[in-house]
Structures are given as C-alpha cells and as structure tokens.
Amino acid sequence: MMGQGRLAAWGIGLAALVALPFVYRDPYHLHILVLILIWSFAYTSWSMMGRFGLVSLGHGGFMGIGAYVTALLWNHLGWSPWIGIPIGMVAAGALALIVGYPCFRFRITGHYFVLVTLALSGIVLQVITATRDYTGGSLGYTPNRAPGDKLWALQFDDKITWYLIALGVWLFGIMVWHWVDRSMARYALEAISEDEDAAAAAGVDVTAEKLKITLLSALMTALAGAIYCQYQMFITPDTVSGIAVSLQMVFAAIVGGLFVSLGPTFGAVITILLAETLRIGFGTKAVGWDNLVYGVLLVLFIIFLPKGILGSLLDRLKPQRKVPRAHEQEAVQIARPGA
Amino acid sequence: MLEVSGLLKRFGGFTAVNNVSFKVDQGEILGLIGPNGSGKSTIFNMLSGTLAPTSGSILFGGSEIAGLPPHRIINSGIGRTFQIPRPFRRLTIFENVALAGFYGQGRHSRARAEEAAERSLAMVGLPTDRHASVDGLGAAGLKKLELAKALATAPKLLLADESLGGLDEAEMGQAADMLRNIRDELGITIIWVEHIMGVLMRVVDRVMVLDHGEKISEGLPSAVAGDPRVIEVYLGTDAEITQAAAAAARRRAGVQ
Numbered sequence: 001m002m003g004q005g006r007l008a009a010w011g012i013g014l015a016a017l018v019a020l021p022f023v024y025r026d027p028y029h030l031h032i033l034v035l036i037l038i039w040s041f042a043y044t045s046w047s048m049m050g051r052f053g054l055v056s057l058g059h060g061g062f063m064g065i066g067a068y069v070t071a072l073l074w075n076h077l078g079w080s081p082w083i084g085i086p087i088g089m090v091a092a093g094a095l096a097l098i099v100g101y102p103c104f105r106f107r108i109t110g111h112y113f114v115l116v117t118l119a120l121s122g123i124v125l126q127v128i129t130a131t132r133d134y135t136g137g138s139l140g141y142t143p144n145r146a147p148g149d150k151l152w153a154l155q156f157d158d159k160i161t162w163y164l165i166a167l168g169v170w171l172f173g174i175m176v177w178h179w180v181d182r183s184m185a186r187y188a189l190e191a192i193s194e195d196e197d198a199a200a201a202a203g204v205d206v207t208a209e210k211l212k213i214t215l216l217s218a219l220m221t222a223l224a225g226a227i228y229c230q231y232q233m234f235i236t237p238d239t240v241s242g243i244a245v246s247l248q249m250v251f252a253a254i255v256g257g258l259f260v261s262l263g264p265t266f267g268a269v270i271t272i273l274l275a276e277t278l279r280i281g282f283g284t285k286a287v288g289w290d291n292l293v294y295g296v297l298l299v300l301f302i303i304f305l306p307k308g309i310l311g312s313l314l315d316r317l318k319p320q321r322k323v324p325r326a327h328e329q330e331a332v333q334i335a336r337p338g339a
Numbered sequence: 340m341l342e343v344s345g346l347l348k349r350f351g352g353f354t355a356v357n358n359v360s361f362k363v364d365q366g367e368i369l370g371l372i373g374p375n376g377s378g379k380s381t382i383f384n385m386l387s388g389t390l391a392p393t394s395g396s397i398l399f400g401g402s403e404i405a406g407l408p409p410h411r412i413i414n415s416g417i418g419r420t421f422q423i424p425r426p427f428r429r430l431t432i433f434e435n436v437a438l439a440g441f442y443g444q445g446r447h448s449r450a451r452a453e454e455a456a457e458r459s460l461a462m463v464g465l466p467t468d469r470h471a472s473v474d475g476l477g478a479a480g481l482k483k484l485e486l487a488k489a490l491a492t493a494p495k496l497l498l499a500d501e502s503l504g505g506l507d508e509a510e511m512g513q514a515a516d517m518l519r520n521i522r523d524e525l526g527i528t529i530i531w532v533e534h535i536m537g538v539l540m541r542v543v544d545r546v547m548v549l550d551h552g553e554k555i556s557e558g559l560p561s562a563v564a565g566d567p568r569v570i571e572v573y574l575g576t577d578a579e580i581t582q583a584a585a586a587a588a589r590r591r592a593g594v595q
Contacts, residue, residue, distance in 0.1 A: 184441045184442070184449060187438040187441070190427060190429045190430055191427040193429075194428065194429060195425050197389055197425070198421065198427070199427075200389070200408070200409035200413075201409055201421070201425075201488075201489075202413070202443055202488055202492065203410050203414055203441075203442035203443030203444070203492050204410055205442075
C-alpha cells in the first residue's frame with residue numbers, strides 16, 4: 001500500500017516533470033530527457049520479467065519488431081502508426097508466445113532460457129539486415145515525412161510534445177509495474193522463481209503465469225521500440241534490436257535496481273548520461289567504449305550490489321522489516337493449545 | 340473418494356511403483372508406510388500430478404486425474420505437503436499461504452484467499468500477522484507452514500508427506516493430533532506418509548505397506564503390525580531406526 005506521504009511525493013514529482021519543458025527549453029537537454037524516458041520505459045518493460053528471474057536477452061528483438069513493423073507499415077502501406085504500433089506489439093507478443101511456450105512447458109530455465117532468448121535477438125537482427133530491400137538493412141531506415149496531419153502520422157517537430165508523450169508512456173510503464181507488484185500474480189511469479197514444483201502444488205499454473213508476464217513484457221518493449229522510432233525518425237538494426245540492445249536493458253535494469261519501480265529509470269539515467277559523456281568527451285575515439293564500461297560495471301554490480309543502486313539505497317533508508325522472534329511464535333503456540 | 344488401480348511408474352529400467360491399487364474412503368486417514376525407496380513419495384507425486392504415471396488409473400471423486408498437470412489436480416481438491424518443506428522465502432508467511440488460497444481455489448478473489456490464509460494459519464498455529472518472515476521459522480514452524488499452504492487450497496483430500504521428520508517427540512505428538520483435528524473438524528480425508536510408525540499407528544484408520552514399489556499389506560493398524568511380511572520387510576529396518584533414534588537420544592542426553 002502506498003502511504004499518504006509517498007503519494008504526495010509522486011504527485012509533486014510528476015507535476016514538476018510535466019511543468020519542466022515549459023520552463024526549461026534547452027533542446028539538447030530535452031532531447032536527452034526524452035531518450036531517458038523512452039529507454040526507461042523499455043528497461044522497466046524488461047524488468048517486469050527480469051525481476052522474477054526470467055532473464056531475457058531477446059528483448060532487443062521485441063523492440064526491433066515494434067520499431068520496424070510500425071515504420072514499414074507506414075512507408076509501404078501508408079498505415080498510420082496508430083494502427084501500426086498495435087500491429088507491431090501484437091507481432092512481438094506472438095513471437096514471445098511462440099518462443100516462451102516451449103521454454104516454459106519443457107522447463108527451460110536459468111542459463112538455457114537466456115541462451116534461447118539470445119538466439120531470438122540474433123535472429124530478429126539478422127532478418128532485419130537480410131531483408132534490406134525493405135528495411136534498408138544495416139544502413140538504417142527512415143519513416144517517410146508526413147505531408148499533412150501530424151497527429152495521424154505521429155510525427156511532431158517540437159521537443160515539448162515528444163517530451164510529454166515520452167513522459168506519459170514512461171508513467172504508464174511505472175503504473176503497470178506497480179499494478180503487477182500489488183497483484184496476486186507477483187506472489188505466483190516470486191514462488192515460481194524459487195521453486196516451480198512447490199508453486200504448482202499451491203495451484204499455480206506455472207506455464208500460464210510465466211507466459212502472461214512474458215507477453216506483457218514483450219508488448220511493452222515493442223511499444224518502446226515504436227515510440228523510439230517515431231521520435232528519432234531513424235532506426236538501424238543496431239540501435240533498436242540485437243544483442244547489444246538486449247544487454248543494455250539487462251545492464252541498466254540491474255544497475256538501477258531490479259526490484260524497485262524506479263530502478264530501471266535510474267539505470268536509464270546512468271547509462272544514457274554515460275554514453276553521452278563518452279560521446280562528447282572522447283568523440284569517435286570512444287566508439288564502443290560504453291559497451292566495455294557496461295560490461296565491467298555489470299560484473300561488479302552482480303557481485304557487489306545485486307539489488308542495484310536505487311534498490312540498495314532504499315534498503316538503507318527503510319527501517320528493517322520486523323522479523324518475529326522465536327518467543328513470539330511460541331506465544332502463539334501457547335495461546336492455541338492442541339492446535 | 341479416491342480409487343487407484345494398476346498404478347505403475349518406471350524410471351528408465353527401474354520400476355519405482357509396480358501395479359499398486361487401493362481405495363480411500365471419504366473421511367478416513369490412510370497411513371502409507373514402507374522403508375526408504377519403497378515408492379511412497381513416487382505415489383504421492385503421481386497423485387498430486389508432479390509425476391505422470393507410466394500406466395494405471397487414478398479416479399478422484401469419479402473422474403480420472405492420472406497425468407493431469409498439478410495445478411488442475413490441486414484445483415480439483417487434492418492438497419499436498421512436501422517431505423522437505425518448500426517455503427517461498429521471498430514471500431512472507433502470510434503471502435505464502437494466501438498464494439495457495441488464491442491459486443489453489445480457482446482464483447476467486449483476493450479477499451477469499453486472505454480469509455483462507457487466516458483460517459489455515461490459525462488452524463496450524465502460526466501467526467496471522469501479515470509481515471512475519473519465513474526466515475523466523477524453525478523446523479516445526481516450516482512443517483506447519485507447509486500444512487497451512489495445503490489447507491488453504493481447500494482440499495477434500497490431503498496428501499501429507501512424512502510430516503514429522505525432524506521433529507522432537509512432543510512436536511510429533513502435536514503434529515499427529517493436528518492431522519486428526521483436520522480430519523475431525525474440517526472433514527478432510529487424509530493420506531499420510533510417514534517413517535515413524537508409532538505415532539502413525541495411533542492416528543490412522545487403515546494402513547497400507549509398500550516394499551520395493553509393491554503393496555505387501557493393507558488393513559487395520561493392529562492387523563498390519565502383526566503381518567509377518569510387514570515384520571520382515573518393515574519392522575526389520577524399523578529396529579535399525581529405533582536403534583539409531585536411541586543412539587541420538589543418548590547423544591542428546593550426553594550433551595545436556
């Protein structure tokens with residue numbers, strides 16, 4: 001349950017975020033904020049299943065499908081992103097079910113699940129590159145500029161509009177996170193992540209619960225890809241799909257904190273600021289450095305700070321949860337003799 | 340209520356359960372005993388859906404449940420505990436049981452699940468406080484939690500797997516009484532697998548004895564205890580168990 005204080009803090013924070021672009025208009029900084037919000041949403045989407053031990057390296061694939069399906073339908077068939085985005089999401093969701101069902105049904109978990117999803121990422125990247133006649137291959141792809149109705153084409157020139165869209169999408173992601181966190185499904189998924197047989201013995205349909213969260217996560221990730229495409233108006237296989245993007249999601253979510261709602265957002269702030277700092281500070285000399293830094297930090301975090309930065313900070317601040325001591329349990333026993 | 344016929348389970352070339360048939364009547368407590376590796380847990384795993392039988396039939400309330408996935412079997416009214424408690428440590432005690440109350444009863448409503456959790460926790464004598472952590476529980480507490488989880492699924496038939504292993508004598512007596520209370524107060528039929536024969540014989544209505552995957556005897560506790568085949572295969576090893584227990588008791592006494 002959310003306390004009054006926390007609710008108030010969220011309200012004030014949100015009001016400040018909404019007001020920000022009207023007060024502060026620096027386009028570069030707004031651009032960075034939009035990127036942070038969109039990627040935060042993508043990372044949050046990944047963490048929906050990542051937090052339950054379902055570590056997927058296939059989310060680059062879902063993001064790529066969301067971005068490319070939307071752009072391709074617009075350019076080739078003239079279908080508005082308002083139609084294209086749901087189709088992209090459904091396509092990603094279908095792929096998630098096709099890959100997820102056999103994995104969950106036949107209990108492919110842990111490292112093996114990671115490997116299967118890794119292949120998924122690679123395959124989507126290869127398909128985009130191989131169908132270069134349609135997708136532009138590794139050179140990238142640009143949605144056609146809309147001559148008329150900007151809203152219909154979901155193309156906007158000003159940063160403020162995009163900032164507000166990105167903020168809305170990000171907020172939606174956080175709300176879904178909280179909705180899952182408070183649902184019975186969270187109990188089931190926590191139980192499944194610890195012991196599938198015991199969860200099944202409690203009546204949980206293990207395969208169905210895992211499929212549901214995977215589907216939700218894939219749909220949201222595809223949406224992130226489509227929004228990214230509409231904002232940047234230029235996508236390449238490497239920026240929206242593939243293993244690098246998947247790894248970036250894992251890294252950001254773990255660094256920020258997998259088990260708190262704002263953890264992935266915190267991770268996005270760190271990764272994007274890191275990438276930008278390297279880009280501006282070292283220019284082309286530092287191409288690929290961010291990935292190296294990610295890799296090293298990822299190892300360090302998994303070993304020393306598995307709850308991530310935000311998760312560990314909150315743990316520090318929160319008073320320790322009261323663990324009932326042995327004598328309290330004895331008291332209960334005495335109070336119910338023979339039970 | 341439960342009718343098992345020709346139940347068979349092979350693991351590769353090894354036959355763990357060989358052509359076992361038995362019936363359980365509404366409201367009775369059936370004891371299932373046998374030496375280690377005699378197939379008791381394998382039978383439980385097939386009854387609860389954790390393992391699919393190689394062949395044979397399991398009729399529960401008139402419908403065939405052999406080979407159904409565990410969640411469907413649980414939802415049809417069979418609850419189980421595990422030999423070694425398997426709590427969910429990332430959840431609180433209350434959440435552990437509420438989870439079973441929600442998913443084990445066909446996902447009605449959260450309120451109903453929490454009600455079931457409160458009732459089950461009270462029944463086994465665990466705190467109904469929402470924030471108590473599983474880490475605060477000892478061996479006896481974990482067994483109770485295991486039982487509370489099974490009860491929260493509102494079973495008609497409870498499969499209790501060696502629920503007394505690792506408990507001291509007073510705790511054992513309490514646990515045996517608890518199983519009897521569960522039958523008497525909630526009307527739940529029970530199959531109870533147990534190593535420790537003394538306590539079991541006191542509580543059960545009927546006993547079935549397994550050896551090497553086969554049923555060798557079945558009947559009233561007094562009759563089974565006198566069956567020469569049972570004395571041969573089971574009480575022979577039971578004497579060893581008694582010896583080991585006596586040695587353990589001497590050690591404890593020495594420490595104190």
